[in-house]
Amino acid sequence: MIDSIKKSSIEFFNTNGLPSKKLENWKFTSSKNFKNFNKSSSLDEIKKIESDELSIVFINGVLDKHSLENFKFADLIEVKNLNELTKKELLYCSESFLNESMFNLGVSEFENGSYISFKENSVIEEVINIKNYFFENGQNERVSSFNIFHINERSEISIIEEDIKENFSIFNLKLNKFICENSSIFKHGKAYNDDSQTHSLSYNYYQIEQDVALNVDSMVKSSFFNKEFIEVDLNKVGSDAKINILNLGKEEQHVDNNILINHKAEHCTSFQHVRNVLDNKSTAVFNGKVIVAEGAQQTDSNQSNKNLLLSLESNAFSNPQLEIYADDVSCGHGSTTGALDENSIFYLRARGIDYSSAQKILIKAFAKEVIDDFSLSSLQDISEIALDSWIDG
Amino acid sequence: MIKIKNLEASIDDKTILKGIDLEISAGEVHVIMGRNGSGKSTLANVIAGNEAYEVDGGSIAMNNTDITEMSIENRALEGIFLCFQYPVAIPGVGMAYFLRSALNAHRKHQGKDEMDALEFLNNAKAILSELGLDDSFLKRSINDGFSGGEKKKSEILQLLTINPKLAVLDETDSGLDVDALRTVAKGVNKFKNENNSVLIITHYQRLLNYIKPDVVHLMIDGKIVESGDMSLVEKVEKDGYSWLEK
Numbered sequence: 253m254i255d256s257i258k259k260s261s262i263e264f265f266n267t268n269g270l271p272s273k274k275l276e277n278w279k280f281t282s283s284k285n286f287k288n289f290n291k292s293s294s295l296d297e298i299k300k301i302e303s304d305e306l307s308i309v310f311i312n313g314v315l316d317k318h319s320l321e322n323f324k325f326a327d328l329i330e331v332k333n334l335n336e337l338t339k340k341e342l343l344y345c346s347e348s349f350l351n352e353s354m355f356n357l358g359v360s361e362f363e364n365g366s367y368i369s370f371k372e373n374s375v376i377e378e379v380i381n382i383k384n385y386f387f388e389n390g391q392n393e394r395v396s397s398f399n400i401f402h403i404n405e406r407s408e409i410s411i412i413e414e415d416i417k418e419n420f421s422i423f424n425l426k427l428n429k430f431i432c433e434n435s436s437i438f439k440h441g442k443a444y445n446d447d448s449q450t451h452s453l454s455y456n457y458y459q460i461e462q463d464v465a466l467n468v469d470s471m472v473k474s475s476f477f478n479k480e481f482i483e484v485d486l487n488k489v490g491s492d493a494k495i496n497i498l499n500l501g502k503e504e505q506h507v508d509n510n511i512l513i514n515h516k517a518e519h520c521t522s523f524q525h526v527r528n529v530l531d532n533k534s535t536a537v538f539n540g541k542v543i544v545a546e547g548a549q550q551t552d553s554n555q556s557n558k559n560l561l562l563s564l565e566s567n568a569f570s571n572p573q574l575e576i577y578a579d580d581v582s583c584g585h586g587s588t589t590g591a592l593d594e595n596s597i598f599y600l601r602a603r604g605i606d607y608s609s610a611q612k613i614l615i616k617a618f619a620k621e622v623i624d625d626f627s628l629s630s631l632q633d634i635s636e637i638a639l640d641s642w643i644d645g
Numbered sequence: 646m647i648k649i650k651n652l653e654a655s656i657d658d659k660t661i662l663k664g665i666d667l668e669i670s671a672g673e674v675h676v677i678m679g680r681n682g683s684g685k686s687t688l689a690n691v692i693a694g695n696e697a698y699e700v701d702g703g704s705i706a707m708n709n710t711d712i713t714e715m716s717i718e719n720r721a722l723e724g725i726f727l728c729f730q731y732p733v734a735i736p737g738v739g740m741a742y743f744l745r746s747a748l749n750a751h752r753k754h755q756g757k758d759e760m761d762a763l764e765f766l767n768n769a770k771a772i773l774s775e776l777g778l779d780d781s782f783l784k785r786s787i788n789d790g791f792s793g794g795e796k797k798k799s800e801i802l803q804l805l806t807i808n809p810k811l812a813v814l815d816e817t818d819s820g821l822d823v824d825a826l827r828t829v830a831k832g833v834n835k836f837k838n839e840n841n842s843v844l845i846i847t848h849y850q851r852l853l854n855y856i857k858p859d860v861v862h863l864m865i866d867g868k869i870v871e872s873g874d875m876s877l878v879e880k881v882e883k884d885g886y887s888w889l890e891k
Contacts, residue, residue, distance in 0.1 A: 593733070594697075595733045596733050596735050598695055598696070598697075598717060599729065599732070599733045599735070599787075600735075600743070600747075601694075601716070601717035601718040601721065602693050602694075602717055602718075602721055602726075602727050602729075603721055603726075603743070603747035603750075603803065603807065604718050604721040604722045604747050604750040604751050604754070604807070605718060605746055605747055605750055606718045606750070607716070607718065609746070609750075610718075613738055613743075613746070614735065614738070616737070616738075617735060617736060617737025617738040617786075618737060620737050621736060621737045624737075
């Protein structure tokens with residue numbers, strides 16, 4: 253079955269090719285560098301990673317089953333190979349993802365994807381570390397991965413994803429699907445504190461059922477190219493999705509968030525807060541869309557994108573959108589882009605704080621407002637340390 | 646303390662200050678009054694080094710050091726403190742962090758060790774108590790969500806924490822109710838001593854009911870046209886400024 257899915261996916265990619273700037277989500281994003289990467293081959297040798305009891309390890313996108321031997325909550329999870337899933341289980345996701353040529357390329361190339369299911373009533377207070385190790389197997393490789401996480405009813409799970417690699421060039425094409433069943437709580441933190449040679453393109457689909465609380469918190473620093481698609485389907489009543497993202501860009505880095513939230517049921521709330529701090533020639537793109545379906549009454553949704561430009565050559569492209577087909581909703585969106593406020597700098601300097609320190613204080617204040625909204629305190633700590641070194645660097 | 650000679654300044658090619666002469670000695674409180682647009686706040690900003698203004702002529706000396714070309718922060722470290730008329734809100738920067746950073750910048754300049762967090766907090770809490778502010782004030786972001794009165798009290802908190810040589814109060818009394826005005830005045834009176842100076846810029850007599858000035862200056866069209874004692878304030882309250890125009 254999976255072979256036929258892969259075959260049709262590669263046909264889709266071959267027909268459509270690399271995404272062009274004519275596509276709305278790629279209008280301000282160049283895919284030309286993608287040509288420089290070739291499909292990765294399997295690692296020549298199996299790498300041995302020492303993992304702790306709170307970590308699940310992936311090596312070049314593939315689950316390292318050895319890490320589960322130490323995993324403290326191994327009895328609360330069920331693991332399958334994606335080959336064991338039906339086509340519907342595998343590819344029930346966003347229509348827009350299925351029409352993305354790079355998503356299809358990822359589907360056609362991934363190997364040994366995993367389905368990790370947290371059993372019903374699994375309440376885990378500790379944060380689980382998802383450690384994605386990457387090893388160089390050849391020059392300029394594209395590593396495609398596809399993994400599914402299933403949070404079953406009344407479970408409470410927190411994870412922090414971290415990519416770990418040496419200083420080499422790689423294209424990380426990552427497909428993830430998260431299913432949150434009724435009355436579950438899922439906190440998904442991501443810390444991409446990478447070197448400057450990484451190209452990362454990720455597709456994250458969240459299938460949200462009834463009375464779910466979802467938090468997606470992300471801090472991206474230093475990747476050369478980082479484009480992330482997030483799509484959340486709020487399928488049933490009473491769920492809440494909060495997305496907080498901080499991107500820090502320098503030199504010629506490109507950070508890119510494409511967020512679509514589908515309000516398909518009544519009494520759901522969603523909140524998007526994306527901040528970009530851009531220095532040198534870095535660029536950021538925000539494509540955020542909220543669609544409130546007919547009948548999704550009492551929806552409460554807010555979307556905010558704020559960009560701080562630290563140089564004349566940095567650029568931010570912001571495109572917040574709302575599509576509302578219900579008449580009893582509260583939806584807001586806003587976007588701001590600007591430099592550091594000269595009056596604030598004057599105020600701090602008038603108290604004896606030098607110009608450079610005043611700038612740093614204001615940059616940190618801008619970024620920290622997102623970090624403070626992260627749902628996981630450990631991700632707040634990681635992000636604050638990364639932010640400090642980025643500002644001082 | 647501060648000696649200003651024939652100071653001329655402009656903003657966006659518009660000349661505002663047209664030759665200010667002013668000398669304030671240690672232990673003195675001076676007041677500048679004048680109509681809107683006479684250049685009072687411009688003078689305060691130019692003393693503080695606001696780079697939005699261009700100094701076109703004259704000089705400013707602080708304790709015999711020419712500070713006319715000095716950066717904003719170095720003027721502050723030399724002892725100039727501007728109480729802002731409109732203090733900016735800076736979300737995300739906590740008052741405690743800001744105050745301690747400012748205080749330690751001054752201590753470093755004075756060759757002193759940084760003040761540790763505990764000592765700083767104890768000092769700050771004592772000042773807050775005198776200003777009738779709760780300790781939680783320190784956990785809030787700088788002026789973010791502050792009422793008009795809280796913003797001005799925040800300025801006085803900073804004044805008393807940093808303890809500069811010259812306090813320039815730019816219409817600190819504007820928008821304050823009587824209680825807040827008394828609190829602000831109490832803070833300024835606590836600050837002033839024989840080793841420092843205060844320059845008050847105001848439109849009204851009411852702050853001067855609580856802080857007694859040594860010298861009163863009246864400003865018209867970018868110049869100090871009259872200087873004298875408290876009787877000048879009473880005359881302005883009674884007759885306005887038109888009698889000064891020739």
